[in-house]
Amino acid sequence: MLVIALVDRTGSGLWASVSVLYFTYVSGLSVAQVGTLAAVAGAVGIAGAPVGGRIADRLPLTRVLIALQLLRALASFALLTTDNYALLLAFSALGGLADRAAGVLTKLYATRVSGPDRVRYQAVNRTVANAGWALGGLVAAAALALGTTAAYRWLLAGDSLSFVAAAVLTVRCGEPASSSRKVTGSETRAARTEPANPWRDRTYLAYVATETVLFLDDAVFKVGLPLWIADASTAPHGLAPLLMVLNNVMVVGLQVPLARFGATTAAARTLLLPLSVAFAAGGVTMALSATRGPVGATLLLTASAAAFTLAEMLHATVSWELSVALAPDTALGAYLGVHGLAQSAQRSIGPLAVTAAIATGPVGWTVFGAGIAATCLIQHRLVRDRLTRTPLSVPPVTVSEH
Structure with missing residues (x-):
């Protein structure tokens, strides 16, 4: 795959x-x-x-x-x-x-x-x-x-x-085992402890709502950074594509090493705390870039891009683990489908959110980063009781893959 x-x-x-x-x-x-x-x-x-x-x-x-x-x-x-x-x-x-x-x-x-x-x-x-x-x-x-x-x-x-x-x-890929299409024994009992329909699962729906906010880093790179560089900073316009390259290089080089910090469900939830710091730092450095000359603005925008990229990588690790851990094995496809709405919705509201931050100026970017940071803390609290109550990890399976 x-x-x-x-x-x-x-x-x-x-x-x-x-x-x-x-x-x-x-x-x-x-x-x-x-x-x-x-x-x-x-x-x-x-x-x-x-x-x-x-x-x-x-x-x-x-x-x-x-x-x-x-x-x-x-x-x-x-x-x-x-x-x-x-x-x-x-x-x-x-x-x-x-x-x-x-x-x-x-x-x-x-x-x-x-x-x-x-x-x-x-x-x-x-x-x-x-x-x-x-x-x-x-x-x-x-x-x-x-x-x-x-x-x-x-x-x-x-x-x-x-x-x-x-x-x-x-x-050429083998068909993986599925609890949702073959339910027996302990899986049946597990299915009874969690709602099979994600649309009736208030905790999961609230989690997906917070995920929509945490996915806003995507709009920062596609819309926010280019427009901010062009309209509100003294940095050279050619910096925008270079920051996209920086984003890509960081993800390729650091995503796998960072994943070990979220290898368990508890560790993934804990990562929400440094994730909130990364989002807040990204917003503050973006705001400060409007108050400096070309060199200072370039350095601050580079720092902001690095912070938002770090947030992107940490959130990818957290999101992957929690979206599965919060779902029952017997309805995993349906739950992940609802989770997918977060990214889809972000594609609509993301450009509006970052353009609002740009229109408001430095204060707008500070509020933008702080708002997402607060959402990280809300999600950290939201999932605590659910994860403590029910172990919902996916069992390992063996399947041929090419």
């Missing part, structure tokens, strides 16, 4: 950096139309996470994953066939739905395969995925140097083919 993650993310890296340019220069859409296209795809994609998780509790996981990868490939290929706006909306929405569902099912597969080593597995998976993103981005940058319509089309075709390759590779 790690090879699949590399192939998948390399293809996504090809497309993510040029999608707006493709729809603008190849499909001939206006800025408003491109924005609407992205919004619709994101809104429809929100449903993908819970729907995919629910299906995975009832059908063989690898088969569903194969179907979703092929659906993603079909949606991407379809974009090449038309410039009709209505069809582009439909194909983008279909791709968004399949993408979010596939993301949840990939996490579910990794959880079932890795068992008690799930945190380290996730760390390795994120490292591989970031390497894939970087590789795809480099290829896209080289292709964009040509500046031709054919180059854009080939990048989209490459993204589509990566999904086909991922589907083929998934065929």
Whole structure:
């Protein structure tokens, strides 16, 4: 599955950096139309996470994953066939739905395969995925140097083919054991101690709500840092892409070593405390960058990017462990599907949150970081009783993987 993650993310890296340019220069859409296209795809994609998780509790996981990868490939290929706006909306929405569902099912597969080593597995998976993103981005940058319509089309075709390759590779993966499709003995008793329906589980829903806030670091790098550098700091505009590189390099180099600090459920919960400090530090250094000259602003923005990247890595470790530990084994797919809503919702509210911080100025960034830090502490308290009451770890399984 790690090879699949590399192939998948390399293809996504090809497309993510040029999608707006493709729809603008190849499909001939206006800025408003491109924005609407992205919004619709994101809104429809929100449903993908819970729907995919629910299906995975009832059908063989690898088969569903194969179907979703092929659906993603079909949606991407379809974009090449038309410039009709209505069809582009439909194909983008279909791709968004399949993408979010596939993301949840990939996490579910990794959880079932890795068992008690799930945190380290996730760390390795994120490292591989970031390497894939970087590789795809480099290829896209080289292709964009040509500046031709054919180059854009080939990048989209490459993204589509990566999904086909991922589907083929998934065929070779063994089907992991699933408590949700075969419940016996002690598993039945465990299922009775926790609600099988995540939508009726108030603690889990509250946890997902706090997760939505903790995922805001994504919007900082995609929207916040570039706009702040351009509009409110004296740092050179060329710093923005360099900070993205810093983010990627830190994740590739440090995600796996940091994972050992959250190897157990209790340790993962404890990580919420230093995580709150990292978020607060990121907000403060971002605010201070507006009060310094070019050199000082550059140093402070670099420190802020490093702090938010550290927060991203710590949260990835915490989120991976707690999202599984808080869920009953017999409904793990459904629960992880609901957890996937946090990232989907963040894609909508994240840009609004960071632009509000920018509009408010240095105080806004201070409040932004402090607000997320406070949410870390709220989550730390929220999950305490649940984790103390019921051991919900996923048992180890053995499965062939290529």
